[in-house]
Amino acid sequence: MAKAFKETLNSGKFVVTSEIGPPKGTNLEKLIHHIDLLKDKVDALNVTDNQSSVMRFPSLGTCLLIKERGGEPILQMTCRDRNRMALEADLLFAYTRGIKNVLCLTGDFITIGDHKEARAVFDLDSLQLLHMVRILQSGKDLGGNELDGAVEFCAGATVTPEANPIEPQLIKFEKKVQAGAEFFQTQAIYDLDNFKKFMKYVRGLDKNIKILAGIVLLASAGMAKYMNENTPGVFVPQVLIDEMATAEKGKRVQKGIEIAGRLIRQIKEEAICDGVHIMAIGREEVVPDILAAGGL
Amino acid sequence: MIVAERKPLEDIREMIAGYKKILIVGCGTCVTICWAGGEKEVAVLSSQLRLASKKDGNELEILEATIERQCEKELVEALKDKVQQVEAVLSMGCGAGVQPIAEIFPDMPVYPALNTTFVGMPEGEGVWVETCRACGDCFLDKTGGICPIVRCAKGLLNGPCGGTNNGKCEIDSEKDCAWTLIYRRLEQQGRLDAMRKYYPPRNFQAVIRPGKVETLPA
Amino acid sequence: MKAKGAFLPDIVAFCCAQSAYQAADTAGSMRITYPENIRVIRVPCAGRVDVLHILRAFEKGADGVLVLGCHEEACRHLSGNIRAKNRVQRVNTLLQEVGIDGKRVEMFTLAPNQGSRFARIANEVNERIKELGPSPVKSGA
Numbered sequence: 001m002a003k004a005f006k007e008t009l010n011s012g013k014f015v016v017t018s019e020i021g022p023p024k025g026t027n028l029e030k031l032i033h034h035i036d037l038l039k040d041k042v043d044a045l046n047v048t049d050n051q052s053s054v055m056r057f058p059s060l061g062t063c064l065l066i067k068e069r070g071g072e073p074i075l076q077m078t079c080r081d082r083n084r085m086a087l088e089a090d091l092l093f094a095y096t097r098g099i100k101n102v103l104c105l106t107g108d109f110i111t112i113g114d115h116k117e118a119r120a121v122f123d124l125d126s127l128q129l130l131h132m133v134r135i136l137q138s139g140k141d142l143g144g145n146e147l148d149g150a151v152e153f154c155a156g157a158t159v160t161p162e163a164n165p166i167e168p169q170l171i172k173f174e175k176k177v178q179a180g181a182e183f184f185q186t187q188a189i190y191d192l193d194n195f196k197k198f199m200k201y202v203r204g205l206d207k208n209i210k211i212l213a214g215i216v217l218l219a220s221a222g223m224a225k226y227m228n229e230n231t232p233g234v235f236v237p238q239v240l241i242d243e244m245a246t247a248e249k250g251k252r253v254q255k256g257i258e259i260a261g262r263l264i265r266q267i268k269e270e271a272i273c274d275g276v277h278i279m280a281i282g283r284e285e286v287v288p289d290i291l292a293a294g295g296l
Numbered sequence: 297m298i299v300a301e302r303k304p305l306e307d308i309r310e311m312i313a314g315y316k317k318i319l320i321v322g323c324g325t326c327v328t329i330c331w332a333g334g335e336k337e338v339a340v341l342s343s344q345l346r347l348a349s350k351k352d353g354n355e356l357e358i359l360e361a362t363i364e365r366q367c368e369k370e371l372v373e374a375l376k377d378k379v380q381q382v383e384a385v386l387s388m389g390c391g392a393g394v395q396p397i398a399e400i401f402p403d404m405p406v407y408p409a410l411n412t413t414f415v416g417m418p419e420g421e422g423v424w425v426e427t428c429r430a431c432g433d434c435f436l437d438k439t440g441g442i443c444p445i446v447r448c449a450k451g452l453l454n455g456p457c458g459g460t461n462n463g464k465c466e467i468d469s470e471k472d473c474a475w476t477l478i479y480r481r482l483e484q485q486g487r488l489d490a491m492r493k494y495y496p497p498r499n500f501q502a503v504i505r506p507g508k509v510e511t512l513p514a
Numbered sequence: 515m516k517a518k519g520a521f522l523p524d525i526v527a528f529c530c531a532q533s534a535y536q537a538a539d540t541a542g543s544m545r546i547t548y549p550e551n552i553r554v555i556r557v558p559c560a561g562r563v564d565v566l567h568i569l570r571a572f573e574k575g576a577d578g579v580l581v582l583g584c585h586e587e588a589c590r591h592l593s594g595n596i597r598a599k600n601r602v603q604r605v606n607t608l609l610q611e612v613g614i615d616g617k618r619v620e621m622f623t624l625a626p627n628q629g630s631r632f633a634r635i636a637n638e639v640n641e642r643i644k645e646l647g648p649s650p651v652k653s654g655a
Contacts, residue, residue, distance in 0.1 A: 106452065125454050172454060233461075306611075340565060
């Protein structure tokens with residue numbers, strides 16, 4: 001059995017999480033393979049919730065699978081598809097099945113995905129969701145009613161250290177800290193000098209805030225450029241784009257792994273933050289290689 | 297004001313297919329201002345429908361009338377003489393205009409020629425933007441007079457999402473991120489504390505739908 | 515079907531009194547011919563021509579409509595020609611929606627002394643409308 005993520009967080013060790021994207025459909029072969037591949041190599045596995053607003057096998061169902069196979073899941077929950085009642089009910093169920101970690105997200109907007117005409121719910125925002133977890137934990141629901149049996153979660157949130165403008169993002173970050181977020185997984189980080197500035201601010205705020213730096217695998221120079229232009233809050237420095245461009249075809253992912261490994265090493269060696277969250281975005285296969293390159 | 301857009305001609309023609317004599321009713325208030333359903337738009341739509349039916353060899357006679365407000369029953373009643381002469385009514389009012397006509401003339405089929413889009417204001421010539429969701433629980437005191445419920449795509453109450461993109465919204469680079477605007481406005485007024493507060497989930501029953509307000513004149 | 519040559523289109527030309535109408539006159543005094551089937555309607559300014567005027571012309575059976583105004587920057591009413599240009603564009607869209615070729619309405623600018631330009635525009639448009647054939651809304655045609 002995997003160690004409870006909360007315990008790992010408080011153990012002082014360098015924390016490593018990764019991410020699994022459920023399939024579109026009921027063929028779980030690949031998903032189970034990825035779970036088995038990663039469950040013992042990382043401290044916890046996030047499961048995305050209809051990632052990028054694309055309908056998929058549910059996060060909750062995948063978390064159950066991870067649990068069954070002896071891994072430690074982090075249930076990602078967005079506010080896009082369910083109202084407060086549905087979110088509460090899902091958390092009650094998750095808790096009874098031993099899922100004890102939840103990542104509270106607002107969620108991408110509906111129109112970027114594959115059900116563009118669907119109603120976007122957003123009954124809550126990420127901060128209200130975080131508060132909701134704490135309210136359920138106190139033995140009540142959002143309607144103020146008593147629960148017969150409460151929940152207990154290690155609840156986390158996200159932050160985008162490269163957001164522009166950064167000030168409103170930091171105000172929201174501080175509100176999440178006040179709401180009792182126990183860990184933060186950041187948007188992709190590539191420029192460690194910028195990230196160090198962000199971490200200096202975080203440490204000034206509260207030394208106990210756990211930050212896991214987001215590591216997104218670069219697959220090509222084109223992808224890096226695309227993210228700079230199209231993904232809000234992601235900034236890949238030119239030197240890394242140039243470095244990716246030097247890799248010949250067929251060796252680009254290898255180059256990406258090398259860069260990710262180098263970032264992880266530096267973060268760990270300089271103790272810049274408390275751990276890393278590795279997102280291979282559809283390339284779960286190479287996560288063990290990234291871990292090896294990062295000396296983990 | 298209420299903003300609306302005319303439906304595509306093809307959709308309107310499908311609604312009125314088979315009728316030989318119709319009345320098109322314009323509205324002289326909001327939809328006149330937003331160029332969707334005033335006297336002029338009634339005349340243009342009539343002309344288009346006549347051209348289209350002539351082209352297809354169908355007979356179609358159109359009466360036109362534009363009243364001050366379709367959402368007031370007293371004003372709608374004045375249409376009686378014209379309504380009695382036709383087989384169907386095509387309203388160029390907003391949704392709140394179509395329904396009083398349908399209610400006052402219950403025997404008469406009434407069709408909407410517009411899609412009512414939002415409550416908003418003009419931004420420039422021919423451009424209107426949505427500014428109010430009519431949520432019944434105004435939040436503008438906390439946000440420097442900029443509504444995040446309607447101007448943030450996700451209607452967030454506690455600050456921006458991770459999709460803020462250089463002050464624009466991740467889903468439409470033409471649209472401002474409401475929370476960037478709110479941040480700047482509150483900063484300008486020295487009221488950023490309002491943004492640091494936690495706001496609990498919205499009360500979606502602030503207006504019990506369908507809404508009804510009973511009040512007395514001042 | 516009638517032979518192409520036999521079709522004589524009805525074309526309505528709204529002519530600004532400050533420019534195009536005088537250009538038509540100039541053409542006449544210079545003995546430059548232009549098609550007789552172009553009906554000239556004198557308007558005080560191209561900006562006076564409304565979307566509805568043009569639509570009504572088509573309702574009454576016109577095969578084509580021309581709006582002729584002053585060159586840009588030369589409008590006596592400052593922006594009448596620009597307004598006319600926008601309205602012609604609007605009518606183009608409205609006609610397309612009905613299923614009538616938007617090319618049946620056109621706008622040109624010219625100066626009062628350009629008699630030969632007036633005739634050239636009239637001839638070219640006449641040929642283009644002949645190519646397009648009779649308006650599809652022409653009742654009993």
